[in-house]
Amino acid sequence: MDRVRAGRMRKxxxxxxxxxxxxxRMTTQAPYExxxxxxxxxxxxxxxxxxxxxxxxxxDVARKPEGEGGGTAAIMQFIKGDQPxxxxxxxxxxxxxxxxxxxxxxxxxxxxxxxxxxxxxEASRVRANQLMLTIMDMIVExxxxxxxxxTSLYYDDQKDAAxxxxxxxxxxxxxxxxxxxxxxxxxxxxxxxxxxxxxxxAAFQLIEGLRYAFPKSMFAFEPRVPLLSALHTHxxxxxxxxxxxxxxxxxxxxxxxxxxxxxxxxxxxDPDVRF
Amino acid sequence: MDRVRAGRMRKxxxxxxxxxxxxxRMTTQAPYExxxxxxxxxxxxxxxxxxxxxxxxxxDVARKPEGEGGGTAAIMQFIKGDQPxxxxxxxxxxxxxxxxxxxxxxxxxxxxxxxxxxxxxEASRVRANQLMLTIMDMIVExxxxxxxxxTSLYYDDQKDAAxxxxxxxxxxxxxxxxxxxxxxxxxxxxxxxxxxxxxxxAAFQLIEGLRYAFPKSMFAFEPRVPLLSALHTHxxxxxxxxxxxxxxxxxxxxxxxxxxxxxxxxxxxDPDVRF
Numbered sequence: 001m002d003r004v005r006a007g008r009m010r011k012x013x014x015x016x017x018x019x020x021x022x023x024x025r026m027t028t029q030a031p032y033e034x035x036x037x038x039x040x041x042x043x044x045x046x047x048x049x050x051x052x053x054x055x056x057x058x059x060d061v062a063r064k065p066e067g068e069g070g071g072t073a074a075i076m077q078f079i080k081g082d083q084p085x086x087x088x089x090x091x092x093x094x095x096x097x098x099x100x101x102x103x104x105x106x107x108x109x110x111x112x113x114x115x116x117x118x119x120x121x122e123a124s125r126v127r128a129n130q131l132m133l134t135i136m137d138m139i140v141e142x143x144x145x146x147x148x149x150x151t152s153l154y155y156d157d158q159k160d161a162a163x164x165x166x167x168x169x170x171x172x173x174x175x176x177x178x179x180x181x182x183x184x185x186x187x188x189x190x191x192x193x194x195x196x197x198x199x200x201x202a203a204f205q206l207i208e209g210l211r212y213a214f215p216k217s218m219f220a221f222e223p224r225v226p227l228l229s230a231l232h233t234h235x236x237x238x239x240x241x242x243x244x245x246x247x248x249x250x251x252x253x254x255x256x257x258x259x260x261x262x263x264x265x266x267x268x269x270d271p272d273v274r275f
Numbered sequence: 276m277d278r279v280r281a282g283r284m285r286k287x288x289x290x291x292x293x294x295x296x297x298x299x300r301m302t303t304q305a306p307y308e309x310x311x312x313x314x315x316x317x318x319x320x321x322x323x324x325x326x327x328x329x330x331x332x333x334x335d336v337a338r339k340p341e342g343e344g345g346g347t348a349a350i351m352q353f354i355k356g357d358q359p360x361x362x363x364x365x366x367x368x369x370x371x372x373x374x375x376x377x378x379x380x381x382x383x384x385x386x387x388x389x390x391x392x393x394x395x396x397e398a399s400r401v402r403a404n405q406l407m408l409t410i411m412d413m414i415v416e417x418x419x420x421x422x423x424x425x426t427s428l429y430y431d432d433q434k435d436a437a438x439x440x441x442x443x444x445x446x447x448x449x450x451x452x453x454x455x456x457x458x459x460x461x462x463x464x465x466x467x468x469x470x471x472x473x474x475x476x477a478a479f480q481l482i483e484g485l486r487y488a489f490p491k492s493m494f495a496f497e498p499r500v501p502l503l504s505a506l507h508t509h510x511x512x513x514x515x516x517x518x519x520x521x522x523x524x525x526x527x528x529x530x531x532x533x534x535x536x537x538x539x540x541x542x543x544x545d546p547d548v549r550f
Contacts, residue, residue: 081458086402089409089455101401103408110401126376126385127361133378133408134364140415148423149436150443161424161436168425180364183356 030097032058032111035075037091040257041209041250043104043139044092046132046202050108052244053201054115060249062091105132108198117198128192131184131199135206138177142213143258145169145265155255155262166265170217174210178225185227189234196235203228204235209259216268305372307333307386310350312366315532316484316525318379318414319367321407321477325383327519328476329390335524337366380407383473392473403467406459406474410481413452417488418533420444420540430530430537441540445492449485453500460502464509471510478503479510484534491543 032051036044038060051058064070078100081087085100093102094110101107109129112118118128148165149158181203184191191199207228211218222229235241244250253259307326311319313335326333339345353375356362360375368377369385376382384404387393393403423440424433456478459466466474482503486493497504510516519525528534 086405087455087458088405089452099398099401101405103405106401106405106408109404123374126374126381129384130361130363130376130378130381133381137415140412144419144423148419149439150447152443152447158439161439164424164433164436168427172425172427177364180362183362 032056033061033095034058035061035078035091035093035095037075038062038071039251039254041205041253041259042092042257043136045205045251046104046135046198047092047094047107047111048249049201049205049241049244050111050115050117050198052249053196053238053240054117055240056115105129105136108132108202112198115198117196117201118192119195119197124192128197128199131181131191132202134177134180135199135202138173138206139209139258141169141173141177142209145213146260146262155260159264162262162265167267167269170214170221170267171269174214174217174221175224178221178228182225182228185231189227189231191231196238200231200235201241204232204241207232209253212253213259213261214266214268215261216266220268305370307331308336308370309333310336310353310366310368310370312347312350313337313345314526314529316480316528316534317367317532318411320480320526321379321410321473322367322369322382322386323524324476324480324516324519325386325390325392325473327524328471328513328515329392330515331390380404380411383407383477387473390473392471392476393467394470394472399467403472403474406456406466407477409452409455410474410477413448413481414484414533416444416448416452417484420488421535421537430535434539437537437540442542442544445489445496445542446544449489449492449496450499453496453503457500457503460506464502464506466506471513475506475510476516479507479516482507484528487528488534488536489541489543490536491541495543 034044034047034051036042036047041048048058048060050056061074062070062072064074066073075091077083078085078088078093079090083100085095085098086102088100088102090102092104092107093100094107095101096110099110101110108117109125109132112128113120113125118125145165146155146162147153147158148161155162181191187193190196191203207218236245253261255261309319309322309326311317311322316323323333323335325331336349337345337347339349341348350366352358353360353363353368354365358375360370360373361377363375363377365377367379367382368375369382370376371385374385376385383392384400384407387403388395388400393400420440421430421437422428422433423436430437456466462468465471466478482493511520528536530536
């Protein structure tokens with residue numbers, strides 16, 4: 001075999017590898033199918049916000065009637081392993097072509113470059129993922145305020161413990177997390193520069209949820225994080241987000257989700273306490 | 276050119292492309308500097324295992340004496356923002372050249388392709404990240420068994436609540452998570468095919484920690500997850516891991532970390548209960 005032919009062969013194999021890799025990425029003719037509990041915002045909402053902000057068509061599968069392949073039955077088929085692809089432990093998960101992807105931060109990391117919600121360079125993506133994971137940590141802690149003993153118990157069966165958790169959460173954890181994001185916003189008002197990213201959308205959702213769950217405490221605390229408040233206002237006013245929030249597609253907050261309004265847990269810290 | 280040779284040629288070109296891609300990523304000769312609390316395994320250990328398994332030189336900065344730039348003072352400089360790079364909320368974080376990267380799963384996602392601990396293709400990486408995040412969820416839940424009320428309180432001040440959490444955790448959450456990983460291992464004994472990945476190392480660490488924290492319960496439960504037990508045995512026996520575990524570099528388990536041996540919490544479920 002001559003060198004030219006070997007070179008051509010090598011190039012073709014290289015191109016084949018590239019095309020194969022590209023093909024794996026570009027399943028874009030397939031619809032985006034989101035699977036999440038149909039009656040709560042929860043861990044699914046940051047994903048819905050990413051689709052809505054970018055005007056990306058998606059199917060919120062479990063919100064369709066069971067007769068049309070929706071409902072929680074659609075979710076359970078995947079959990080039980082009755083559908084192809086990697087079995088998820090729990091929703092949310094996204095089906096896109098042959099891929100089934102679980103974990104909110106993982107789904108958003110997959111979607112963001114495709115939706116233009118994160119810069120191209122590795123440093124920005126690493127930063128975005130780090131902050132998204134930190135937001136998810138905060139969301140878990142917020143959930144655990146009302147369910148400190150076990151997710152399988154009713155709130156009323158662990159209310160005594162929840163009332164011990166709440167003041168610690170509001171006095172220590174809330175300022176720690178929100179103060180951290182505030183500090184990072186000082187650069188240019190976005191959590192990942194220079195434009196709006198999926199992390200900003202998730203931060204908006206975190207503030208939304210905290211305001212719903214702890215209105216008195218957030219009223220007292222938010223003046224300490226003005227940049228984060230401003231980011232919330234900015235996201236809420238973006239045309240597609242504003243339209244989404246006013247639409248029936250936005251599930252209302254309720255006492256079945258992560259952010260629950262139990263007034264007895266909203267023990268606003270003393271305003272003289274330095275956060 | 277015969278088919279065997281063409282195939283070999285194609286493989287070599289493909290390997291060349293991989294090496295080229297690797298070169299593009301390797302923008303720095305900088306050392307890998309890990310920052311994590313020096314006296315516990317905690318969320319830093321899956322990262323240490325990745326370095327150790329691959330024989331990759333790294334500096335475990337905070338384990339050096341303060342006089343040599345180590346100790347927790349080294350960590351605090353970053354948390355306070357006295358060092359360049361993205362400020363971390365908490366350790367572990369990795370400094371590599373100009374990048375400062377926090378969050379265990381994020382650090383490992385950054386390291387794994389560089390260390391050869393994850394396949395190249397996107398589907399495998401998405402899978403690896405999903406499973407790593409699920410392991411981290413389990414690690415948080417395991418921590419919260421002994422600290423259900425607040426991280427700022429001593430164990431003794433929340434022992435009553437912990438004793439309510441433990442049986443629920445052992446009866447419901449442990450089988451849910453470990454049963455999930457067991458199911459995924461049925462393909463070929465690795466959590467991400469076809470070779471050992473960073474997720475397998477993290478799963479090993481999870482089993483290690485659970486055995487330390489809940490020896491009676493794990494003794495009763497592990498026969499239900501034989502593939503996961505076998506993965507643990509396999510990882511423990513890999514030469515570099517075995518050498519690491521026997522070395523003073525491996526911090527010993529203790530009652531300051533995530534996995535704590537409090538016998539009163541190790542309430543082995545009834546062996547007749549079907550997990």
